[in-house]
Amino acid sequence: MGKHQTGSRRDPGGAVFAVIFCVALGFGLWLGARGLPARIQQGKTAAKSETQAANPESSFYCKTKSLSKVEWAHKKQISEKMRIALADRKELANGYAFRFRPEAVSLMELADWVTSEARCCPFFDMGIEVERDGGFRWLKLTGAEGVKQFIRMEFNLDAEETKQ
Amino acid sequence: MENAAFFCDMQAMSNSERERYQELREELEKTIQEIKELENGYAFRWRGEAVSLLDVAEWVEKERKCCSFFDFEIAAERERGPVWLKITGGPGVKPFLRAEFGVR
Numbered sequence: 001m002g003k004h005q006t007g008s009r010r011d012p013g014g015a016v017f018a019v020i021f022c023v024a025l026g027f028g029l030w031l032g033a034r035g036l037p038a039r040i041q042q043g044k045t046a047a048k049s050e051t052q053a054a055n056p057e058s059s060f061y062c063k064t065k066s067l068s069k070v071e072w073a074h075k076k077q078i079s080e081k082m083r084i085a086l087a088d089r090k091e092l093a094n095g096y097a098f099r100f101r102p103e104a105v106s107l108m109e110l111a112d113w114v115t116s117e118a119r120c121c122p123f124f125d126m127g128i129e130v131e132r133d134g135g136f137r138w139l140k141l142t143g144a145e146g147v148k149q150f151i152r153m154e155f156n157l158d159a160e161e162t163k164q
Numbered sequence: 165m166e167n168a169a170f171f172c173d174m175q176a177m178s179n180s181e182r183e184r185y186q187e188l189r190e191e192l193e194k195t196i197q198e199i200k201e202l203e204n205g206y207a208f209r210w211r212g213e214a215v216s217l218l219d220v221a222e223w224v225e226k227e228r229k230c231c232s233f234f235d236f237e238i239a240a241e242r243e244r245g246p247v248w249l250k251i252t253g254g255p256g257v258k259p260f261l262r263a264e265f266g267v268r
Contacts, residue, residue, distance in 0.1 A: 111221030111238065118217075118240055127239040130224060132253060133232050143242060 060143075060150050062121040071116060078113045081105050087136065089157075095125075095142030096151055102137055110139055123147065170253075170260045172231040181226060188223040197246070199267055205235075205252030206261055212244040220249055233257070 067075065085104030090097040100110070107130055114126045124147065129138040141151060152158060177185060198209040210220075217240055224236045234257070237250040251261060261267055 107221050107225050108218065111217050114238075114240060115217045118244070122243050125239070125242050127237055128221070130228065130236040132228075132235050140239075 059146060060121070060123050064120065066119040067116055075113065075116045078105075078109050081109060082113065082139075092140065092142060092148075094145075095140060095148050096157070097138050097140045100137045100139065102134055105137065107137060110137060114139070169256055170231070170233055174230060176230040177226060181229075185223065185226040188219055188226070192219065192223060201258075202250065202252060204254075205250060205257055206265075206267055207248050207250045210247045210249075212240070212247055215247050217247060220247060224249070 082098075082100065082105055085100040086098060087101050088099040090099070107128065110128050114128060117124065118126065123143050125140075125142045127138075127140040127142075129140070131137070141147075143150075192208075192210070192215065195210055195214045196208050197211055197214075200207040200209070217238065220238050224238065228234060228236065233253055235250075235252045237248070237252075239248040239250070241247070251257075253260075
């Protein structure tokens with residue numbers, strides 16, 4: 001465990017707070033490309049009050065303090081670009097892949113996002129794919145059993161699908 | 165000729181970009197842990213703590229400027245595990261990669 005870790009498997013409330021905070025700030029903005037998921041908006045509130053209802057079954061937690069305020073602000077900027085660049089989403093066996101328009105977000109920005117996400121939420125396997133001849137960029141988020149459900153719940157993907 | 169379909173535009177990078185490209189390439193080559201042959205290319209592995217994902221991405225960004233026919237994948241495994249760079253492409257790209265990057 002990292003010394004700055006705020007979430008803990010023994011503290012599901014804290015864990016969920018940390019997860020929601022990390023996800024909401026680092027990821028939620030661009031996933032809400034077709035409408036900001038309500039769950040993520042709630043997460044932002046929870047991050048402030050630390051009173052968000054817990055999901056005691058989650059085994060995934062994020063180290064929110066692994067990023068400074070400045071780093072969070074930087075990540076938020078990239079997240080916003082990713083939100084605008086998001087073109088498609090694909091379900092994978094163990095996670096999701098998100099496709100971005102190449103002219104709207106750079107490979108360096110995606111790598112920057114992945115780097116900070118890995119510090120905050122180290123349980124993800126992450127991959128960036130760059131197609132030849134200026135083609136699309138993909139970000140894959142996968143992980144251990146349960147991570148897919150975690151993504152679905154935290155990012156409100158079911159509601160997103162309903163909207164589409 | 166197997167490599168005939170692949171053409172890199174050497175003018176795509178400025179002198180300073182090329183210098184930076186070489187610098188990154190040397191740094192990355194020094195710390196490679198493993199090279200794996202794939203059906204349509206190669207995968208290069210680094211220890212998570214030994215490489216910066218941003219450096220790998222910057223190198224890829226520059227490489228694709230001059231050689232746009234590659235597909236790239238940068239993968240970071242969970243819990244600061246290994247970082248992989250896969251370089252793949254159409255038929256014939258493997259011999260090209262062997263020649264270009266000295267892969268044996």
